[in-house]
Amino acid sequence: MKVVNISKLKIGTRYSKPLYLDSENIFINANTPITDEDIARLKKFGFNEVLTDGEEVKDMYSISLTSDMQEVFGNTSLREIYDKYVKELPTFNKIYKKSIDVIQNCYQKIAEDKSFDINQLRNITEEIIDFTKTSENVSFNLLQRKNEDYYLYNQVLHSTIFSILIGLEMHYSYPKLVDLGIASLLADSGMIKLPTSISQKNSSLNEEEFKVIKKHPLFGYQFLTKVLKIKNNLAVIALQHHESFDGSGYPQKLNKDSIDQASKIFSVADNFSAMIIKRPWRKKQLPYEAMRNMLSVNMNKFDLTILRTFLNCLSMYPVGSYVELSDSSLAIVLKANKEKSLRPALMILKDSWGNRTNNSLFVDLLHENQLYITRAIDWEIETENE
Numbered sequence: 001m002k003v004v005n006i007s008k009l010k011i012g013t014r015y016s017k018p019l020y021l022d023s024e025n026i027f028i029n030a031n032t033p034i035t036d037e038d039i040a041r042l043k044k045f046g047f048n049e050v051l052t053d054g055e056e057v058k059d060m061y062s063i064s065l066t067s068d069m070q071e072v073f074g075n076t077s078l079r080e081i082y083d084k085y086v087k088e089l090p091t092f093n094k095i096y097k098k099s100i101d102v103i104q105n106c107y108q109k110i111a112e113d114k115s116f117d118i119n120q121l122r123n124i125t126e127e128i129i130d131f132t133k134t135s136e137n138v139s140f141n142l143l144q145r146k147n148e149d150y151y152l153y154n155q156v157l158h159s160t161i162f163s164i165l166i167g168l169e170m171h172y173s174y175p176k177l178v179d180l181g182i183a184s185l186l187a188d189s190g191m192i193k194l195p196t197s198i199s200q201k202n203s204s205l206n207e208e209e210f211k212v213i214k215k216h217p218l219f220g221y222q223f224l225t226k227v228l229k230i231k232n233n234l235a236v237i238a239l240q241h242h243e244s245f246d247g248s249g250y251p252q253k254l255n256k257d258s259i260d261q262a263s264k265i266f267s268v269a270d271n272f273s274a275m276i277i278k279r280p281w282r283k284k285q286l287p288y289e290a291m292r293n294m295l296s297v298n299m300n301k302f303d304l305t306i307l308r309t310f311l312n313c314l315s316m317y318p319v320g321s322y323v324e325l326s327d328s329s330l331a332i333v334l335k336a337n338k339e340k341s342l343r344p345a346l347m348i349l350k351d352s353w354g355n356r357t358n359n360s361l362f363v364d365l366l367h368e369n370q371l372y373i374t375r376a377i378d379w380e381i382e383t384e385n386e
């Protein structure tokens, strides 16, 4: 075996065969990156050299050599951005749970044809807005939720949060954002008026059943304006959220500018949210697939300026979703790069050899031209055997 002086060992490099302390004791396995802790340990125990039959592996592209914790995004390091997400998570979960309780409470009242205090929706909307405003990007924590509760409430809440994100990006004033949020939370209130055999059916709907479903916008709007007596701009999303920009939607077949802007925002948010949540009769789509779908086959259904705004917020590989890179490493998307939606900033979760990186490697693809995303992945499937 040849002798390698520890001054020649570089952090992040790997050897094709193990590194030994002596003829019997392996210090570092083959293809395992050398860490600064390894070198510190060798020095501590008085080893000046190691033995190996291997060669230093020349990576096709080594993330660890070109990226580090100093990688910055604007004025903030990617590590700081990730730490902020982690710090925000308990608050996010608290607001999420509280919102579900409020939606459930209001929708139950609607089911019983009873009036309720709209201020509970206003209060929770303000909490969502305040959080979304100060959060690094609410999509990061939202996309990692496993939504096991009742589909309708999760769906409405997801769509509301994404709507507020779009409204913020469009520089909506605070009162306008609050109206957008309340109207979004009430969007599917008409669903609660339908027979549960149809609204909660665990398989795809036949033509007759779909005709019934198509009544929910009108049922919702009627309740909100006649029983709850709320102003039109808080009820308009309930009426128009299934209208399409190309006129192919329902119930009034409105198109383009005859559709209220808030409804067009909710429509983008709602379609995206629906595609990424699993239903008993269909698989969920990955966030990337949902985004691609909206930007291609279904593009005519949406107001393109609003769709573009949504893409700017989330990127083609949405913030909080998972990807594989050209060097086989796996990563989570941390930040969208507005001008280059295919090149977001990432945190590497597993390196090219499948080793966990302990959340310490960050890459901004905007500055890493040799590395690119090869596909979107489902993290649960990638890690199910671990």
Ligand SMILES: [Fe+2]
Residues within 6 Å of the ligand: 187, 188, 216, 241, 242
């Ligand atoms: Fe709906």
